[in-house]
Amino acid sequence: TQFIVFFFVKLAYFFRKMPNLDSVSCACPKTVDLELNKEILKVFIKDVEYKYKNLVPAHQVSLPRFTVFDERQMRAVHAEAERLAALDCSELIAELSDLKNWHPDSGYVDYLARIALFKHKDTRNLTLPPASQTIPSSFFDMDKVQRKGKLLLGAAKGQGMATVVKIEVDPEQNLNWWREDPGLAEHHYNWHVYYPSTEPEKDRQGELFAYMHEQMLARYNAERLGVGLPPVVPFGPGIGWDGILTEGYNPNLEKCSFRPAAMSVPESTSIGSRIIVPSIMKTNTERLAIAIARNYLEDPKGNKVELTMDKLGCTMEANMGSVNKKMYGNIHNDGHVLLSLINDPKNAYNIKAGPMYHTNTAPKDPVFYRWHKFVDTIFDDLRSNLTPHKVEDLTMEGIEVKSVWIEDLTEVDSPPNRFCQDVLTNRLYTWMAPEAQTVFPDQGEVTITNTRMHHETFTHNIKVKNTLMEDATLVFRVFLAPAKSDDNLETRRKDFIELDRFVDVIEGGTERIVSRRSDESSVLVPPAGTVQQILNGEITDQQAPCGCGWPRNLLIPRGTVAGMRADLYVLVTNWKEDAASSSSQLSGSVSYCGKIDQLYPDKRPMGFPFDRAMGFDTLEDMVRAVPNSCSREVEIVFKGLKE
Ligand SMILES: [Cu+2]
Incomplete structure (x- = not known):
């Protein structure tokens, strides 16, 4: 680490x-x-x-x-x-x-x-x-924390550089800085705290389970591209489990065992009195594939239950919303357990479980993404089966997005050219820097210095024209996707990272530039209420009680030193139609975490408009057909390690 x-x-x-x-x-x-x-x-x-x-x-x-x-x-x-x-x-x-x-x-x-x-x-x-x-x-290697002295401080430079200079033996380690970011672990931990699988399921919990993890994969793949790794490959029953698990991983945590490279999935494993059998998981997966082909699931009485992304998500996880656990099993949860016990499936040696066992350690392990890619492959069978959105589902009469661009708040960049689809490049900047954090282990108080990714705060600027006679309450859906040599939109569909979703009002008959700061993004966890702040009484109602939300420092992918090209895309639709209720608000870390005790505020399918097979060949085609959308090429430049 x-x-x-x-x-x-x-x-x-x-x-x-x-x-x-x-x-x-x-x-x-x-x-x-x-x-x-x-x-x-x-x-x-x-x-x-x-x-x-x-x-x-x-x-x-x-x-x-x-x-x-x-x-x-x-x-x-x-x-x-x-x-x-x-x-x-x-x-x-x-x-x-x-x-x-x-x-x-x-x-x-x-x-x-x-x-x-x-x-x-x-x-x-x-x-x-x-x-x-x-x-x-x-979260941290406490062995190192307990050691004192100059050695570690001296090693700091080399450690930090390891994240900049490539590691050749296991190239997956080039993304340790991302997978091991404590904010990522917090997000995943808290998501599962607030969406437990054994409590009555919350509004669209299954769909959010699918979407949130799909977005983790989209973000992971963008980071992989940045360090020259291929997209993550699924590893699950019927898709990879017959072969070996190439990736080893050592989390360097007291709580978890490590896993050598080239392990195989065991024939079975047990947890308590339950036995988990990969061949049964494979059968259950095939049953889901049949359900997707037929467009219905079967409940325990043999009734047909119409298949939706939400029902599929609940059944796959499985949570209380599962249509039929006997028939479809508990695939996602069992995969976590099985892979975490791969070192000692019969518990013969009392070896600790691997990182996949705990929600706050699982995202550190490369196999987490391979497992979730498998889970997502099933979800995507359904997504790609859905009829593409028609142009009229995407358009909003009277609303035109004239331009979208990025402005750096801390550096003077090339002046934005305010025409949609212009070639002028906007830049985003990332860098790594050591960051101190106070933690509270068994005894006392310890300060950890941890090298993390950061980015320059920026604004998205969206020039919108409302030709209607009345005010328009609009929802802005902002995405970022790395550019690829193959610009086919269907092959890029799963690359779109949600950057922000927010509501603004444009007066009738006016044109205005809507400017939104990156640190206000609806994917981000609100600033944490740290122990120190709680102790000092510095908690405001702006701070989320639940700690669910994307880590603020990882909002955009790292990019590359030479600059990674990406498309910024915005779609503006009618919030009056899209809001789940008249009181729904897109505030806090709503995109990936929803709202406590409320309906998920946005009625559109999660990930909209990239939630299903695309009806356009390229992003450009979609922008041309949908006047209330726009895109712009941007470049993400990684500036290396700042001491
Ligand atoms: Cu999860």
């Missing part, structure tokens, strides 16, 4: 600043309850002078080898969370604090705390500290 770390000793224990439990009321917070928010830090950070409240003997026994991908464990942990959520708020905090102090490093305890606090009416809207701060051993 590229983490550069050093030990940082704090003389004054920060826990001393913690408020006294008795002084805090647990009233239901209206917007932000700063005192209660401070209070819940006790649930997430071990206190060296902790005095146990309940000392429940059960907490002393070892905890389950927990994974959200096992249905039985998920039912148990959610039942426990329900019990906790029914307690008085101060009791809830006391019980969870006891657990945390017994098992400071446990992923199970962190997960239980997050879902229990979310289920409890008084703590539901609080800002929880990022998991990378509260269980750092799931």
Whole structure:
């Protein structure tokens, strides 16, 4: 890993600043309850002078080898969370604090705390500290953190350069900086915290499961292109599992085992009393393929259930919305478990599971993307079966997008040429730089310096003309796709990365430039409420309580030193028609995470207009046919490592 770390000793224990439990009321917070928010830090950070409240003997026994991908464990942990959520708020905090102090490093305890606090009416809207701060051993190589001194600081340069200079032995390691970004792990972890597979499914959960992971793949492939790697290849039952898994991976984490290169998928593996058998997963996959061909799934009574992307997503994951688990199994979740136990499928040697076992470590492992590419291949059977959007589904009368361009906010770039489809290039800039982060392992407080990707903040500028007599409330759908030598739109369809989705009003009979900052993007996680901010009472209602959303530093692909060409594309449609309800809003990290307790705000299929087979040969053709859209070639320039 590229983490550069050093030990940082704090003389004054920060826990001393913690408020006294008795002084805090647990009233239901209206917007932000700063005192209660401070209070819940006790649930997430071990206190060296902790005095146990309940000392429940059960907490002393070892905890389950927990994974959200096992249905039985998920039912148990959610039942426990329900019990906790029914307690008085101060009791809830006391019980969870006891657990945390017994098992400071446990992923199970962190997960239980997050879902229990979310289920409890008084703590539901609080800002929880990022998991990378509260269980750092799931995110960072704590062995290195515990070491002190000059050696690591001296090695910092070389470590950072490894991400710039190519590694030849296993070229997949050239993307360690991306896969191992702590923000990516946070996003994936929190997505699965808020979309558990064993709770009644949320609005369009199956479709969002498919779309969010499809976007992870689109972004991963753009990064692969940037470092000269081919697109990710599926690895699953019937598609690759007969051969070997080329990629090895060492996460350098206490919690996970590593995997050597060239392993094979076992004939079976077991988790608890369940046995997972690849040949059965293959049969289940074939049943889904038949369902897609027939356009219906079969429920346990033999009834036909019309196939939608949502139903397919639920059935594939599988979550509670699955149409028939007996028939279609639990393919996605079982794949995670099977691949994570590949080192010791019979649990003969008590080897720890690999990264695929946990949602906060899985995205580090190259096999995560190969597995999800397999899952997405099934989803894409359906997408490519759908009738392409007709021109009239895409157009909006009276609205014209005249131009789209990018302006760099920090550097003077070539002046934008304000005509659609112009050849003038707009540039985006990325670089790597060390970044300090404070984390809270078992003891005290440690500062980690981690080399991460960053980019220059920019604006998308969209010149829109409204020839209608009335105001138009418009939704702007902004995408970015790397340019390819083959410009066929159907082959590029899955390359489109969502950059932003937002609403703006254009007055009737006017023309205006809509300018939107990149850091406002609807794919991004809102700025985290860190432990320090929570402690200082600096939490605002702008901070998302849930931590779900794309890492802010990875909004755009890295690009290349010479400049990677990409197409910026915007489609503007009528929000009055597209909004799920009159109160729906595209705010927060809505694109990949939806809205807590609300309908997914945008009625259009997720990924629209790239959610199905394309009815145009090229992007240019689509722009020409749809006046309320526009595209522009941009270039992403990687400026290397900034010390
Ligand atoms: Cu996932």
